[in-house]
Amino acid sequence: MALTLSSPARRRLRTLGFLSPWLIGFSVFFAYPLIATVYFSFMHYNQIKAPTFVGLRNWKYVFQDMPLFGPALWNTLWLVVVMVALRVVFGLSLGLLVTKIKSGVGFFRTAFYLPYLAPPVAATVAFVFLLNPAAGPVNEVLSHLGITGPNWFNDPSWAKPSLVMLSLWGIGDLMVVFMAALLDVPKEQYEAAELDGAGAWARFRYVTWPSITPIVMFAVVTGVVQTMQYYTQALVAGKIASGVSIGPGSVIQPGYPDHSTLTVPQLVYSMGFQNFNTGAACVLSLVLFAIAMAVTMLLMRKRSGLLAAED
Amino acid sequence: MTSTTPITAPAVAAERAHGSGSGPGSGRARRKRVLHWIAVHSVAVAVALLFVLPFVFVFLTSVMSDDQAMSGDLWPHAWHWENYTAVFRTDGFLDWWKNSLIYAGLGTLFTVCSAIPVAYALARFRFRGRRTAMVLVISTMMLPPQVIVIPMYLVWAQQFHLSGTLWPLIIPMAFGDAYSIFLLRQFLLTIPKEYIESAKVDGCGELRTLLRIVVPMAKPGIAAIALFQFFYCWNDYFGPQIYAAQNPASWTLSYGLESFKSAHSVNWNLTMAATLLVMAPVCLVFFFAQKAFVEGVTLTGVKG
Numbered sequence: 001m002a003l004t005l006s007s008p009a010r011r012r013l014r015t016l017g018f019l020s021p022w023l024i025g026f027s028v029f030f031a032y033p034l035i036a037t038v039y040f041s042f043m044h045y046n047q048i049k050a051p052t053f054v055g056l057r058n059w060k061y062v063f064q065d066m067p068l069f070g071p072a073l074w075n076t077l078w079l080v081v082v083m084v085a086l087r088v089v090f091g092l093s094l095g096l097l098v099t100k101i102k103s104g105v106g107f108f109r110t111a112f113y114l115p116y117l118a119p120p121v122a123a124t125v126a127f128v129f130l131l132n133p134a135a136g137p138v139n140e141v142l143s144h145l146g147i148t149g150p151n152w153f154n155d156p157s158w159a160k161p162s163l164v165m166l167s168l169w170g171i172g173d174l175m176v177v178f179m180a181a182l183l184d185v186p187k188e189q190y191e192a193a194e195l196d197g198a199g200a201w202a203r204f205r206y207v208t209w210p211s212i213t214p215i216v217m218f219a220v221v222t223g224v225v226q227t228m229q230y231y232t233q234a235l236v237a238g239k240i241a242s243g244v245s246i247g248p249g250s251v252i253q254p255g256y257p258d259h260s261t262l263t264v265p266q267l268v269y270s271m272g273f274q275n276f277n278t279g280a281a282c283v284l285s286l287v288l289f290a291i292a293m294a295v296t297m298l299l300m301r302k303r304s305g306l307l308a309a310e311d
Numbered sequence: 312m313t314s315t316t317p318i319t320a321p322a323v324a325a326e327r328a329h330g331s332g333s334g335p336g337s338g339r340a341r342r343k344r345v346l347h348w349i350a351v352h353s354v355a356v357a358v359a360l361l362f363v364l365p366f367v368f369v370f371l372t373s374v375m376s377d378d379q380a381m382s383g384d385l386w387p388h389a390w391h392w393e394n395y396t397a398v399f400r401t402d403g404f405l406d407w408w409k410n411s412l413i414y415a416g417l418g419t420l421f422t423v424c425s426a427i428p429v430a431y432a433l434a435r436f437r438f439r440g441r442r443t444a445m446v447l448v449i450s451t452m453m454l455p456p457q458v459i460v461i462p463m464y465l466v467w468a469q470q471f472h473l474s475g476t477l478w479p480l481i482i483p484m485a486f487g488d489a490y491s492i493f494l495l496r497q498f499l500l501t502i503p504k505e506y507i508e509s510a511k512v513d514g515c516g517e518l519r520t521l522l523r524i525v526v527p528m529a530k531p532g533i534a535a536i537a538l539f540q541f542f543y544c545w546n547d548y549f550g551p552q553i554y555a556a557q558n559p560a561s562w563t564l565s566y567g568l569e570s571f572k573s574a575h576s577v578n579w580n581l582t583m584a585a586t587l588l589v590m591a592p593v594c595l596v597f598f599f600a601q602k603a604f605v606e607g608v609t610l611t612g613v614k615g
Contacts, residue, residue: 015438018428018431018517019432019433019444021425021487022444022448022486022487025425025487032462033461034458037458037462040462097351097354097355113605114362114594115365117542118593119546119590120565122568126365137372137383229455229456229457236569240572240573264457268460272461285457285458285461292454292458293450300449
């Protein structure tokens with residue numbers, strides 16, 4: 001029996017065939033582990049003996065008794081608020097600056113973009129060196145200017161701001177996104193506003209801002225989701241700055257100095273892979289998941305265009 | 312507006328309206344333009360310095376002697392290029408390179424091959440549940456990797472005995488990476504429907520249409536997801552930490568670099584040389600593929 005292209009059964013099969021890599025990937029590498037995480041959050045499991053059911057004990061432990069949960073949640077939220085806000089403001093300013101540059105725009109664009117490409121571990125190691133209080137170039141330059149630099153990554157109250165500086169150095173991606181959005185604003189609108197006698201601020205407020213709001217919104221939401229996962233830079237900065245030699249498998253207290261760089265994802269790692277407290281680690285994972293999902297819903301509501309069909 | 316451009320009356324009025332100075336409009340406008348140029352470019356130069364100086368300091372330290380690297384000196388007394396050979400002679404450094412290339416190379420290849428049919432189906436086919444599928448793709452994309460890592464680790468370690476290797480990171484990429492699928496789908500939406508329909512009129516099946524018509528037209532989009540995935544694998548620290556930490560023979564450059572500092576705790580010069588060697592390939596790839604990359608970044612935010 002010859003199947004024609006229009007046959008619905010064949011069309012369904014074809015769709016299934018094209019989607020199959022993702023369908024398998026989604027079930028095996030997303031749905032299954034998510035369900036398993038929920039399952040383990042109600043189990044006592046040290047990854048050696050078989051898991052035993054303990055009801056809500058892991059949940060109670062995380063929310064009431066786990067000493068590091070408070071600091072980790074606070075640090076993650078601090079980074080989400082401060083880092084995302086500053087990144088959006090700085091990225092937008094830099095985007096504006098680049099669109100105003102008349103000479104050497106290629107050079108400036110590359111200079112602003114390049115640090116974004118530095119692998120996070122390399123960039124973090126470089127920043128811990130640049131900011132190290134003993135002989136770091138930054139404090140050296142500051143002392144020539146008569147300023148005593150802070151202890152940066154070695155001072156609990158400066159460690160997070162230092163991480164923010166690191167993330168502002170890598171602003172290139174946001175700058176490019178904003179630049180593209182700014183160049184999309186119709187030129188005639190600026191000319192019209194200028195004819196009406198609008199100053200620079202008024203032109204930004206009434207012409208630029210309304211047309212780039214969706215992009216700003218997008219940058220904020222993706223920034224929040226990325227910062228919720230903030231892991232590598234915080235971990236590497238803490239480890240290198242502490243100066244502790246770390247062999248594989250050795251356990252160190254994460255979040256040097258004084259838990260000031262401990263984030264929720266780091267706590268998941270140290271619970272699950274250093275303390276082998278699988279249940280508590282899964283509870284923490286689900287807390288992260290809940291927050292990430294809430295933010296994603298917001299994104300999909302505000303940017304329903306993401307789901308638009310081809311027309 | 313240059314002085315040769317005819318100035319319309321409202322423009323002159325506007326010029327006068329918010330300037331309190333005297334003199335002819337065109338002269339003031341020119342002076343204002345020059346000042347504006349100077350202001351914009353001095354800010355740009357200052358910011359560019361802040362962005363470039365970290366690289367400069369890292370480089371200068373990387374060629375200092377051991378002793379000088381511990382001092383506060385900013386400029387090397389003598390140029391110790393042999394620091395770079397010393398880094399390459401460090402135990403394992405070449406293995407880390409090889410592992411990074413395998414992870415990034417295979418990971419990229421698998422991701423691209425699996426993302427193309429899925430993205431095409433999501434962009435072009437009409438089927439029930441298409442919207443749900445997109446919602447699920449976006450949700451997966453937004454999911455922090457830490458959420459599912461524990462059960463995944465247990466499966467790879469206990470069922471497949473693959474902990475200590477990078478395969479638990481590479482194999483899943485053959486089954487569609489959500490971010491790549493999403494980006495490529497956004498790109499495929501920009502290809503005019505007529506091309507695809509005319510291919511069908513000529514009797515091409517879906518698979519042939521995809522390979523003969525869509526893939527060649529989607530080259531910029533495919534290049535962008537390939538680059539992103541290559542960078543993602545090259546930069547990944549969390550993945551190798553979970554699966555390869557216990558076996559130094561499977562470490563990647565990004566993971567090994569941190570232990571490099573621990574092993575050479577006082578040798579900032581060698582650490583900085585190693586740091587630059589980890590950055591170098593990524594920067595090189597960027598210079599050769601700048602256009603595709605910037606296009607891809609733009610796609611993440613603007614299209615849709």
